[in-house]
Amino acid sequence: MKFLSQLISGISLGSIYSLIALGYTMVYGIAKMLNFAHGDVIMIGAFVVYTACVTAGLPAVVGVLIAIVFCTLLGVTIERFAYKPLRQATSLAVLITAIGVSYLLQNLALLIFGSDTKQFSSVVSLSAVTLADGQLTISGETIVTIIVSVIIMVSLYLFVNKTKPGKAMQAVSEDKGAAQLMGINVNGTIALTFAIGSGLAAIAGALLCSAYPALSPYTGAMPGIKAFVAAVFGGIGSIPGAMIGGIVLGIIENLSKGYISSQLSDAIVFAVLIIVLLVKPTGIMGKKINEKV
C-alpha cells in the first residue's frame, strides 16, 4: 500500500513536471533555445493566484484564470522584448538573456512580495479520498492535478496535430525558412508557443503550490530545473516525450524519497537522467539527427 500511495503521489508530482516540461520542450522545439526563465514564470503564476485568492479574496477558479491570462501575457512580452531581438544571435547569447530574465523575474517578485515564504492556500476544494479500508489516502490535490494534467495533455496533443496553428507550430519547428515560404507567420507562431507554454506554467504553479504550500521568489527554480531535466529525459523538442519524461521523473523522485533517502532523491533523479542519456543520447522520444558536412 505504501508503494501504491508513493506511486500515486509520484504521478501527481510528475504531472506537474510534465506541464512545466511542455513549456520547455515546445519553446525549444520552435525557437531552439533553453528558456531558463520558464521556472520563474511558474513562480509568478503562483504569486498571482496568491494575490487574487488570499489577498483579494477571489474564488480559486477566478484566481487561476487570472494567473493564466497574466502569465500568457508575460510570456509573450518576454518573448517580444528579450528574445525576439536575438533571433539571429547564437544560442548561447539567448541562453544568457534567458538567465537575465530569470534574475529579473525573481528580483521583481522579491521587491513586490518580499523574501519571506508565504503560506499558499490550496486552490483545490476537493476532499481526500480514502480507499481500501483507510490504508490508502489520496489527497484532493493529487486527484485534481492528475485530471487537469490529462485534460491539458490530450487537448494540447489534439491542438498540435489537428488544428492549423498547431500544424504551423510543427512546420516552424521543422524548418523556419520553409515555413515562412509556405505563408506561415513565423513570429506569430513563436509568440503563440510562448503564450501556451507560459499559460501552462501558470496552471503548474497553482497546482505545485497547492500540493507543496510554500511560496517564495525562489519557488520556481528547482521545479524548473527538474522539469527541464524531464524535457531532456523525454527528448527535448518532443511533446509526448515531455509528458512521459515528467511523469517518469516524478515517480522516480517520489519512490527514491520514500525508499532510499530523501536527501539523495535529487541526486538519484539526475543520475537516472545521465544513465538514460548515455544509453539513448537524444532522450526517450528524441529524434536522431544525422550530421551533414
Place this chain on the structure above:
Amino acid sequence: MDRKNNSPLEKKSSSLRPTTKKNLITYAMVIFFFVLFQTLSATGNLKHAHKALLVPVCTSIIMAISLNLVVGVLGELSLGHAGFMCIGAFCGSFFSVLMKDVITTTWIRLTLAFIVAAVAAAVAGILIGIPVLRLKGDYLAIVTLAFGEIIKTVVNTLYIGKDANGFHIAMSTANLGLEPDGKIILNGPQGISGTPKNSTFVIGFILVMITLFIVTNLMDSRTGRAIMSIRDNRIAAESVGIDITKYKLLVFTISAAIAGCAGVLYSHNLSSLTATTNNFGYNMSIMILVYVVLGGLGNIRGSIIAATVLYALPELLRGLKDYRMLIYAIILIVMMIVNNGSYFVQLRERLSIKLKSGKNKKEVA
C-alpha cells in the same frame, strides 16, 4: 646587428608575435591591478567591504578563465563547472583541517592543499568527462548540470570523521561509529568548519597568473590549435586525424583541475564551508557562464574583465539597496541585446562602413 640595415622583413620578425603581445598585455593588466589594489589596501584607502572582495574576485576570475577553456576554446557548453570547484574546495579544506597540526608551515600546507584539490578535481573531470563527452550540444550541457547537482547533493549527505582507528565514512552522524576521541571533519549539510583562513590577495594573484600562464600557453600550442579546430568544425577536424575524445577530455580535465584550485582559494577564505545552491550549485555555474559569455567566448582577457566587473557590480550598486539585483538583471539583458541583437549588429556594420569610407575620403583628399 646594425640597426640601420634592418629591412622591413627583419623588423617584423624581431618584434613580438601578435598572440604573445596580446598575452603580455593581459599579464600587464593583471599585474597593474594587483599592484594598484595592493597599494590601496596597504595605504588604507580601501574600505573593509571592498577589501573583502579581493579574494572572491580572484576566485571568480580563475573560474571564468577555466570555464572559458571549455565553453570558448573547446566550444562545449558546461553548466556544472561549480561542481569541480566544490570538489576542490572540500578536498582542500579536508586536507587542511586534517593537516593543521601536522604541517605547521602555512605555505607548504596550502600548496599541498592546492595539489590535492587539483588532482581530486582532475580525477572527477576525467570520470565525468568520459561519459559526458559522448553527448553533444544541449544534451551535454544538461548532463554537466546534473553532475554538478549530484556532486553538491552527495557532499551534503556525507559525514566523514577520524579517530584512532582511521577514517569513518557514513551517511549520518549516528552511523559514523566514532571513538570518543574522534573528530568529525565533514559534517553533512554543516560542511567543514575550522579551515585555516590562509587565502590572501597575494595567493589569489599568484593563482590567477599561473592559470593565465597555463591557459594562454595551451591556446598557443599545437594542442590548442587542435582544440580550436574541434570547436570550429568537429567533422573537418576529425577528418584530418585529430583525436576528438582525447582533446576534449584533456580540456575538460585541465579546466576541472583549475576550478578545483579556485575552490581551495574560496574555501580557505571562509571559516566554515557548506555546499549550497548559491556557492556550488547551478546558480554559481550559471554566474560563471555569464562572465564567460559577456567577456567574449575564447577571450581570456575579456573573461578577467567581465568576472571582475560583474562580481564587483552588485557590491558597487549596494547604495541602491533592494534594487541592485534588479538593475543587475536589466543590465545583463540590455548588454546581451545590444551586443547580439540583429538591429544593433546591423547598426554597427553600417557605422563601421561609414567610418571606413570617411577615412578613405580623407586619405584620397
